[in-house]
Amino acid sequence: xRSSLISNRSLLILxxxxxxxxxxxxxxxxxxxxxxxxxxxxxxVAPTDQMRRNHMDYLQHGxxxxxxxxxxxxxxxxxxxxxxxxxxxxxxxxVSVTDEGQFCQACHEYVAVSPACFQCxxxxxxTQAGAAKLGHxxxxxxxxxxxxxxxxxxxxxx
Amino acid sequence: MSNKCDQPxxxxxxxxxxxxxxxGAMTIAPGVILHAASVSDEASSGADAxxxxxxxxxxxxxADGCSACVxxxxxxxxxxxxxxxxxxxxxxxxxxxxxxxxxxxxxxVMMCQHCEHPPCVDVCPTNASFKRVDGIVLVDRHRCxxxxxxxxxxxxxxxxxxxxxxxxQSVNAPRGKGCVESCTLCVHRVDDGVMQTACQEACAEExxxxxxxxDLNDPNSEISKTLKSTNSVQIRADLELNTGVRYLNL
Numbered sequence: 001x002r003s004s005l006i007s008n009r010s011l012l013i014l015x016x017x018x019x020x021x022x023x024x025x026x027x028x029x030x031x032x033x034x035x036x037x038x039x040x041x042x043x044x045v046a047p048t049d050q051m052r053r054n055h056m057d058y059l060q061h062g063x064x065x066x067x068x069x070x071x072x073x074x075x076x077x078x079x080x081x082x083x084x085x086x087x088x089x090x091x092x093x094x095v096s097v098t099d100e101g102q103f104c105q106a107c108h109e110y111v112a113v114s115p116a117c118f119q120c121x122x123x124x125x126x127t128q129a130g131a132a133k134l135g136h137x138x139x140x141x142x143x144x145x146x147x148x149x150x151x152x153x154x155x156x157x158x
Numbered sequence: 159m160s161n162k163c164d165q166p167x168x169x170x171x172x173x174x175x176x177x178x179x180x181x182g183a184m185t186i187a188p189g190v191i192l193h194a195a196s197v198s199d200e201a202s203s204g205a206d207a208x209x210x211x212x213x214x215x216x217x218x219x220x221a222d223g224c225s226a227c228v229x230x231x232x233x234x235x236x237x238x239x240x241x242x243x244x245x246x247x248x249x250x251x252x253x254x255x256x257x258x259x260x261x262x263x264x265x266x267v268m269m270c271q272h273c274e275h276p277p278c279v280d281v282c283p284t285n286a287s288f289k290r291v292d293g294i295v296l297v298d299r300h301r302c303x304x305x306x307x308x309x310x311x312x313x314x315x316x317x318x319x320x321x322x323x324x325x326x327q328s329v330n331a332p333r334g335k336g337c338v339e340s341c342t343l344c345v346h347r348v349d350d351g352v353m354q355t356a357c358q359e360a361c362a363e364e365x366x367x368x369x370x371x372x373d374l375n376d377p378n379s380e381i382s383k384t385l386k387s388t389n390s391v392q393i394r395a396d397l398e399l400n401t402g403v404r405y406l407n408l
Binding site: 065071072121128 | 288
C-alpha cells in the first residue's frame, strides 16, 4: 500500500518535471500573424500573458473612456490592435483580422467566443486620410515606450 | 406628510455621493493610479464641461445646388449609400424652405441640433443616447438596441438607422447594422483639438463659409461674438430644447 503511494507520488513529480519546460514554452509562446507589424515587436502594449487574459477588459474600459468621456489616444485602443495585428497578403493588401486563421479569429474560434466588436469596427487598418490624425502613436515613436509595465522574467524588451 | 416638492433632495444625494466617493477613493486608490498610468501622455484629456460646442449656419450663404458639406461628412465618417434614399444614412441634409406668400426661398442644412435638453436622450430605454458634458449628443452604439424611439422623438428628423451589415467603416466613426446614428459634431476632431468640423471645412473650401463651429460658452469665440451681434434663431425654439445649432437669416 505504502509503496504504491510512493510510486504514485513519484510519478506525479516525474510528470510535473517533464511538463514544466513544455508549460514554460507555452507561456512564452506568441501568436502573431506573419507580415503584421506585431510580428516585429517583442511584446504587445502589455505583457503577452496579460493581454491574452485581459485584453477584453482593457478594451471595454477604453471604449467607455472614449465614447462617453472623449478620451482618445488610449493605449488599449481597438483600432491600434488592428493596425498592428492585421497581416498583409503577398499583394501587400491588409487581411481582415477576422478572416480564417488571422489574429483575432484564430483565438476566438479556439475559445468559442463571438465578440460583437467587428459588427461596427473595421477589421483592417484604416488608410484613408484623416485616420492618421486619430493615430496618436504615429510612426516615429514607439507605442510601447514609457509604459510602466513589468515584463515576465526572461523576456527582454528592445 | 405633505410633500412640498416632488424633486429628489439633491443635497442629500450629494452628501451620500460624497461619502461614497471619499471611501471609494481610499479603497480603490491603487486601481485609480493603475488607470492613470495606463493612459499614455498623448491621450487627450477628453470632454470638458466648460465648453459647449455648437454651430451657426448662415442660410443666405448656403448655396443652391451645393452638396460639399454632405459629401465631406460622408467621406469623413465613411457613410455610403445603397441607392435607397428613404433608408440611407444621412447625417447632414440640405433643406429648401419656401414662403408661399412672398416666394422667398431659404436653403439650409439640417442635422442633429445637439440640444441642451435632447428628446432622444429622454426616450432612450438603454441610455445609449446621451449628451456629453461638452454638449455633444451622441449614440453609444455599445448600448444601442436599435429600437428607434429616438428617431421618433427627434423633432428634426436628424437620426438614421443602419439597415445593412457594414464592413470597412472609417475609424472616425465605427458603425454597424442595427444602431441609430446622427451627426457627432465631428467629435473625433474635437477630441483631437481640431476645432473645425468636416462640413465647415468643406463649406469654407467651396468659398461659401456658411457654417461656423465653435464654443458657445466662450464669449470670445467667433461663434459667440456672431451670435451676440446678429439675430440668429433656433429651429422649433418653441420646444425649448436650447439647440446647439443655430441659424442666421432664416
